[in-house]
Amino acid sequence: MAPPTARGPRPPARPPQRAGQPGRGGVGPWAPQRGGRAAERGAARRGGARRAMAAAATTAAGRARRGTPMFSQKELTSKKRDEFEDILEERRLSSDLRYAMKCYTPVIYKGLSPCKPNAIKSVVLQSEQVQYVIKQLAKEMGESPDIIQEEAVEILDEMGHSMQLGTVRFFAFTLSKIFKQLFQRVCVNEEGMQRLQHAIQEHPVVLLPSHRSYVDFLMLSYLLYTYDLALPVIAAGIDFLGMKIVGELLRRAGAFFMRRSFGGNRLYWAVFAEYVKTMLRNGYAPIEFFLEGTRSRTAKTLTPKFGLLSIVMEPFFKREVFDTYLVPISISYERILEESLYAYELLGVPKPKESTSGLLKARRILSDNFGTIHIYVGQPVSLRTLASGRINLCPYNLVPRHLPQKPTEDIQEFVSDVAYKMELLQIENMVLSPWVLVAAVLLQNLPAMDFELLIEKTVWLKGLTQTFGGFIEWPDNLCAKKAVMSGLTLHSNIARLINGHVVLNDKGVEDGAVGEIVFKRALVILMCSTYRNQLLNVFVRPSLVALALQMTRSFRKEEVYSSFSFLRDVFSDEFIFFPGISLKDFEEGCFLLTKCDAIQTTQQEIYPTDKGSVVVSFLSAMFRPFVEGYQLIFRYLSKETKEAFTEKQFIPGVRNYVFQLLEKGTTQCYEALSSDMQKNALAALVQLGAVKKKKMSNGFSYSVNQEAIHKILDVFDARTPVQKPVAARL
Amino acid sequence: MAAAAEEAAGSGGGSPASARRRLRIISGHLRGSPRAAGQEALSPSPCKAQGGSAGPAAGSIPKKRQEILKWNGWGYNDSKFIFNKKGQAEFTGKRYRLGGMVLPTFKEWIERTFGASLEHKTTSRASLNVNDVPPSIVNEEFLQDLRATKISYSQDAEDRVFRAHGHCLHEIFVLREGMFKRIPDIVVWPVCHEDVVKIVELACKHNLCIIPFGGGTSVSSALECPEEEKRTIVSLDTSQMNRILWIDEKNLTACVEAGIIGQDLEKQLSESGFCTGHEPDSMEFSSLGGWVATRASGMKKNIYGNIEDLVIHIKMVTPRGIVEKNCQVPRMSTGPDIHHFIMGSEGILGVVTEVTIKIRPLPEYQKYGSVVFPNFERGVACLREVAKQRCAPASIRLVDNAQFQFGHALKPQVASIFTSFLDGLKKFYITKFKGFDPNVLCVATLLFEGDREKVLQHEKQVYDIATKFGGLAAGEDNGQRGYMLTFVIAYLRDLGLDYYVIGESFETSVPWDRVLDLCRNVKERIVRECKEKGVQFAPFSTCRVTQTYDAGACVYFYFAFNYRGISDPIHVYEEIERAAREEILANGGSLSHHHGVGKLRKRWMKESISDVGLGMLRSVKEYVDPNNIFGNKNLL
Numbered sequence A: 001m002a003p004p005t006a007r008g009p010r011p012p013a014r015p016p017q018r019a020g021q022p023g024r025g026g027v028g029p030w031a032p033q034r035g036g037r038a039a040e041r042g043a044a045r046r047g048g049a050r051r052a053m054a055a056a057a058t059t060a061a062g063r064a065r066r067g068t069p070m071f072s073q074k075e076l077t078s079k080k081r082d083e084f085e086d087i088l089e090e091r092r093l094s095s096d097l098r099y100a101m102k103c104y105t106p107v108i109y110k111g112l113s114p115c116k117p118n119a120i121k122s123v124v125l126q127s128e129q130v131q132y133v134i135k136q137l138a139k140e141m142g143e144s145p146d147i148i149q150e151e152a153v154e155i156l157d158e159m160g161h162s163m164q165l166g167t168v169r170f171f172a173f174t175l176s177k178i179f180k181q182l183f184q185r186v187c188v189n190e191e192g193m194q195r196l197q198h199a200i201q202e203h204p205v206v207l208l209p210s211h212r213s214y215v216d217f218l219m220l221s222y223l224l225y226t227y228d229l230a231l232p233v234i235a236a237g238i239d240f241l242g243m244k245i246v247g248e249l250l251r252r253a254g255a256f257f258m259r260r261s262f263g264g265n266r267l268y269w270a271v272f273a274e275y276v277k278t279m280l281r282n283g284y285a286p287i288e289f290f291l292e293g294t295r296s297r298t299a300k301t302l303t304p305k306f307g308l309l310s311i312v313m314e315p316f317f318k319r320e321v322f323d324t325y326l327v328p329i330s331i332s333y334e335r336i337l338e339e340s341l342y343a344y345e346l347l348g349v350p351k352p353k354e355s356t357s358g359l360l361k362a363r364r365i366l367s368d369n370f371g372t373i374h375i376y377v378g379q380p381v382s383l384r385t386l387a388s389g390r391i392n393l394c395p396y397n398l399v400p401r402h403l404p405q406k407p408t409e410d411i412q413e414f415v416s417d418v419a420y421k422m423e424l425l426q427i428e429n430m431v432l433s434p435w436v437l438v439a440a441v442l443l444q445n446l447p448a449m450d451f452e453l454l455i456e457k458t459v460w461l462k463g464l465t466q467t468f469g470g471f472i473e474w475p476d477n478l479c480a481k482k483a484v485m486s487g488l489t490l491h492s493n494i495a496r497l498i499n500g501h502v503v504l505n506d507k508g509v510e511d512g513a514v515g516e517i518v519f520k521r522a523l524v525i526l527m528c529s530t531y532r533n534q535l536l537n538v539f540v541r542p543s544l545v546a547l548a549l550q551m552t553r554s555f556r557k558e559e560v561y562s563s564f565s566f567l568r569d570v571f572s573d574e575f576i577f578f579p580g581i582s583l584k585d586f587e588e589g590c591f592l593l594t595k596c597d598a599i600q601t602t603q604q605e606i607y608p609t610d611k612g613s614v615v616v617s618f619l620s621a622m623f624r625p626f627v628e629g630y631q632l633i634f635r636y637l638s639k640e641t642k643e644a645f646t647e648k649q650f651i652p653g654v655r656n657y658v659f660q661l662l663e664k665g666t667t668q669c670y671e672a673l674s675s676d677m678q679k680n681a682l683a684a685l686v687q688l689g690a691v692k693k694k695k696m697s698n699g700f701s702y703s704v705n706q707e708a709i710h711k712i713l714d715v716f717d718a719r720t721p722v723q724k725p726v727a728a729r730l
Numbered sequence B: 001m002a003a004a005a006e007e008a009a010g011s012g013g014g015s016p017a018s019a020r021r022r023l024r025i026i027s028g029h030l031r032g033s034p035r036a037a038g039q040e041a042l043s044p045s046p047c048k049a050q051g052g053s054a055g056p057a058a059g060s061i062p063k064k065r066q067e068i069l070k071w072n073g074w075g076y077n078d079s080k081f082i083f084n085k086k087g088q089a090e091f092t093g094k095r096y097r098l099g100g101m102v103l104p105t106f107k108e109w110i111e112r113t114f115g116a117s118l119e120h121k122t123t124s125r126a127s128l129n130v131n132d133v134p135p136s137i138v139n140e141e142f143l144q145d146l147r148a149t150k151i152s153y154s155q156d157a158e159d160r161v162f163r164a165h166g167h168c169l170h171e172i173f174v175l176r177e178g179m180f181k182r183i184p185d186i187v188v189w190p191v192c193h194e195d196v197v198k199i200v201e202l203a204c205k206h207n208l209c210i211i212p213f214g215g216g217t218s219v220s221s222a223l224e225c226p227e228e229e230k231r232t233i234v235s236l237d238t239s240q241m242n243r244i245l246w247i248d249e250k251n252l253t254a255c256v257e258a259g260i261i262g263q264d265l266e267k268q269l270s271e272s273g274f275c276t277g278h279e280p281d282s283m284e285f286s287s288l289g290g291w292v293a294t295r296a297s298g299m300k301k302n303i304y305g306n307i308e309d310l311v312i313h314i315k316m317v318t319p320r321g322i323v324e325k326n327c328q329v330p331r332m333s334t335g336p337d338i339h340h341f342i343m344g345s346e347g348i349l350g351v352v353t354e355v356t357i358k359i360r361p362l363p364e365y366q367k368y369g370s371v372v373f374p375n376f377e378r379g380v381a382c383l384r385e386v387a388k389q390r391c392a393p394a395s396i397r398l399v400d401n402a403q404f405q406f407g408h409a410l411k412p413q414v415a416s417i418f419t420s421f422l423d424g425l426k427k428f429y430i431t432k433f434k435g436f437d438p439n440v441l442c443v444a445t446l447l448f449e450g451d452r453e454k455v456l457q458h459e460k461q462v463y464d465i466a467t468k469f470g471g472l473a474a475g476e477d478n479g480q481r482g483y484m485l486t487f488v489i490a491y492l493r494d495l496g497l498d499y500y501v502i503g504e505s506f507e508t509s510v511p512w513d514r515v516l517d518l519c520r521n522v523k524e525r526i527v528r529e530c531k532e533k534g535v536q537f538a539p540f541s542t543c544r545v546t547q548t549y550d551a552g553a554c555v556y557f558y559f560a561f562n563y564r565g566i567s568d569p570i571h572v573y574e575e576i577e578r579a580a581r582e583e584i585l586a587n588g589g590s591l592s593h594h595h596g597v598g599k600l601r602k603r604w605m606k607e608s609i610s611d612v613g614l615g616m617l618r619s620v621k622e623y624v625d626p627n628n629i630f631g632n633k634n635l636l
């Protein structure tokens, strides 16, 4: 059957021109080589000209080094975001089959010389980079290069994608069906797609979506297909290959597979890196991967992984490409498909190994409603702009470019900065649903809360969130009651309205053993906190100032700052902070608190205003579970008697400890049961030097420095002030 | 006073005869038929020169340079691009093969490429306004001492302005629209080594600043006077030290005074059946001393070598005394080669007065050639292979598509060697060149030299390699035309300046594996920077690979844009050039392959040669010239 061409794709319209941005041009003296085509398509789009593109303007150019970091204080309220368009709407109106068979002639990179997936593999295999490592290893191991070459071929076969249009069409069809079943709407900012369209033609593009669900996986491919843009190749964990059929399907949809850890395997690293770089250099396809490395089980952004990011940045450092666009993409779910799975997992009920049958069982959920997905495609960030003036390229000039080279400290620091910057950009454009606010309020008012009060508080929190720059999707005409109600309906598994009160839905808690009650309650609370968590990175700076104010008992700015930066250090794995700008974060926190009249500051002092105490206590209560949770975990460790332990021992140990306290009723901090928090707390202690982490043959082992832990606990308990040299600049 | 000075040195004058002689040299590149050696009468008589008169030989350029050279632009007064009454481009004069020819497609090319229009014209000041010229401040005692030496000098405003600059864009712009803040106070014309010794002694005695001046073709701001220089600045014009002192046929060397310019050197050597083979594109005007002082590179270096390969012995006068070696040998191991302090010293250490340079018998046979490649990548790959097999012809250059089109736009109306390349190509394209896109293809031009048989053999070898890279031979004419254009291209900037188009060239050297990336990135950077800086029309940004080496290549960029609507074009231009240089360095290219550092590229010296490296050079400077007599502030 010939693909019908009558119903065209929905290409984005041409955005207005703007200096210094990708996608300028089209007419006049600067006409780009292929601008004509894109423009035509844009014009052909239904509805013609689009509303003016909003200026999502955070191409905050990296200035110098540390001190003037590339992450500048956000323009918090003046920020205007693009509007959304529901792409399912059209799917509901027209044939999915036709859509799947539509004429797909994507916009591609201007310098692309098209090639087949297998051709890439042989280019990679023949590359100087890979050949060098093969020869090197052959020499070292006294092996024949052929054998190692064979190994490389195997690696490539395991890794490589084999994108096929047929499979893409298959997914276009099935995903349309599934999405329509599961979700009310799939919304995307079309201006973002337009920017992306131009970016893709101009330079190699790296798509960096947030990762909250398996649904993320093919979401962008689906989108790019819909908008007639080049489909991405997607870095996926090797575990997917455990699922025979699904793995193979994903492979044909453009996924390539990456082993979870291959630090020591030079051949693997060389082949993998070269594979990614080859695709990037040729502009073969946009490269998509998750900075967070894995799905965040808590809906809180995970601290970034640097490996893949540094790989995709290298061609630019070596000037093999002129520039590379990094595109932060925020995918927000009104209701996360895996919410209960995550909660179980966090509580230590093992995650079912990815298996096809497991996924099939998931069919049950097909009858459920998961609300709306929002995809916000951020402004493409030019790596060149970020790097300008920051990086000394001399090391790259003095060594042939195909030799593996350990990145300099400069580069490592830069990669890390970029990773954090991109995550912060993701966070900025995450869409917050009214339910997120409800969850945040509810968690501070357990076990039950008056409905009207909940509405009132939710509306209040909405205002605060907006002041802090949160991106709330709350239709103008939607009254608060309806908004809260619809949240409750969608999340009836978490909370319900009973007799004018909203209560957690922990059915069956009343009868059962104490342990069971605690467990079930924990489940619901963790699920609920998943939604509150979506607020945390927006709130963290002012909230840590609020917490610091409470901890310090003094209003002296420098003392408050000391506490702030102590908390920031402790929570550095829990929340996303741009590295090395504690003071800026503090100032931002203070600025936001001042803005909502919660505090006043003078040259030397910070103090809450009379009416500000509501805000301050709300904010600190919001983060209380973390403060308390960390204290519990630290306390557990302070009782640790073993010389050394592994993470595998630590997690159940601390879980049991917290569990017992909950059973006894000594604490109400259910969130301390979360293995995510436990791991973060441990990592924090490692960074603070209170726990030593040692690499062993079979993983890491930890040992506690008791004195240091006690000191930290004392600070938390406000028994001793933070002992830390304070920035005199305050 | 000026009159008195003039009297002291006889003037060569721009006689038609000298023009004719000069033409003979250049005609090597312009003539259709190969030249055979031995046709010219050989009269090897080194003693004659040695024992010859003390006065300077009659050079092609007179002492009063302004008599035949433009005061505010490139080259000869009579040679320039104009738009004739019909609005067609034309090249005037009779000196060049292109002279008197109409270039029918050129106007359209300019308009298309730059968005320029003949209606929008700027005009240079018609002549030098002597009142604007900074006064000459020279103390009387020095003048007395100078007069006593009988060395010719001048304080004339025109003479001084003429030696206050090289040929950077900003320098020419200043000439057209303003005036330099600081220029030499006095010009002196030594006629021999001893004169230079005297001048340097006087400068030390009176604490003056000396700036050596060779041919004035510097493109690195090397000749510009430091604005803050309070001492009297003496421009030491070497042009009258222009004799070949002797020719040694047994060792194939010649000892030549450093002021001789390229065309005179080759012409005079050719009378004895020899050449140096050193042919920088500026050879019509640049001097032997200038080449040494800037580490120059000639087009035919593949056979003859660059200046550092050609030089056997150098004599230089410094404030500390005379530096030279005790013998004239092909190589010696006596510590770091002191020649390498001198070559590239850019006039900060002293004056090069005499150079013994290698010579070769005139080649029996010359043949041009050209090859078309489907794209630039293939072309570079071919050049790389040629270099690898060490079979590069005397010259091999690869121009990118934009430059190919540009060359094509300079096609004259009627001329046998200018048979329409592109038209032919289009026909060809359908029949044979399938797959060659006229908007992507690029062209290599070739020049072979040597004895006939070897040239033909060599030619075959190179074409065979080219074939492997998808290259197709495109004829001798195209090759020859390419080299001919080299000499007239420099005249184009003056035309551009009349129509709001400013431009410049710059160069670098780069390892083979980075050539493509560097070319692409630098061109793209230029385009971006223009866009960002508010240039209204996309710039002309193009490159060519001009030299090949074992380990890399020399890449030459042209860059020009229409500056209408920009209030400070020179500033914008300089920022863009600077960005382009940053880009080059970031791509693993060098600060300069042959233009040198001067004052234009000084800021990158530390990065280029390290702190310690810079310190080494400084310490030499401090020893040789502790009072900074040679205070042109280049390099360090």
Ligand SMILES: Cc1cc2nc3c(=O)[nH]c(=O)nc-3n(C[C@H](O)[C@H](O)[C@H](O)COP(=O)(O)OP(=O)(O)OC[C@H]3O[C@@H](n4cnc5c(N)ncnc54)[C@H](O)[C@@H]3O)c2cc1C
Residues within 6 Å of the ligand: B166, B167, B211, B212, B213, B214, B215, B216, B217, B218, B219, B222, B223, B238, B258, B259, B279, B280, B281, B282, B285, B286, B287, B288, B289, B290, B291, B292, B293, B294, B295, B296, B297, B298, B299, B346, B347, B348, B350, B351, B352, B353, B490, B594, B595, B596, B632, B634
């Ligand atoms: C159109 C054009 C084409 C060019 N093509 C080439 C090319 O192909 N290859 C190449 O290498 N360069 C080229 N150049 C650059 C320039 O011609 C060279 O740098 C040349 O060597 C300069 O010689 P000059 O005699 O003109 O020196 P000047 O420009 O007069 O001086 C250059 C520097 O050398 C110093 N100097 C001059 N003579 C002496 C001396 N006797 N003793 C001590 N110091 C001295 C001066 O003080 C000054 O610092 C080109 C320039 C132009 C404008």
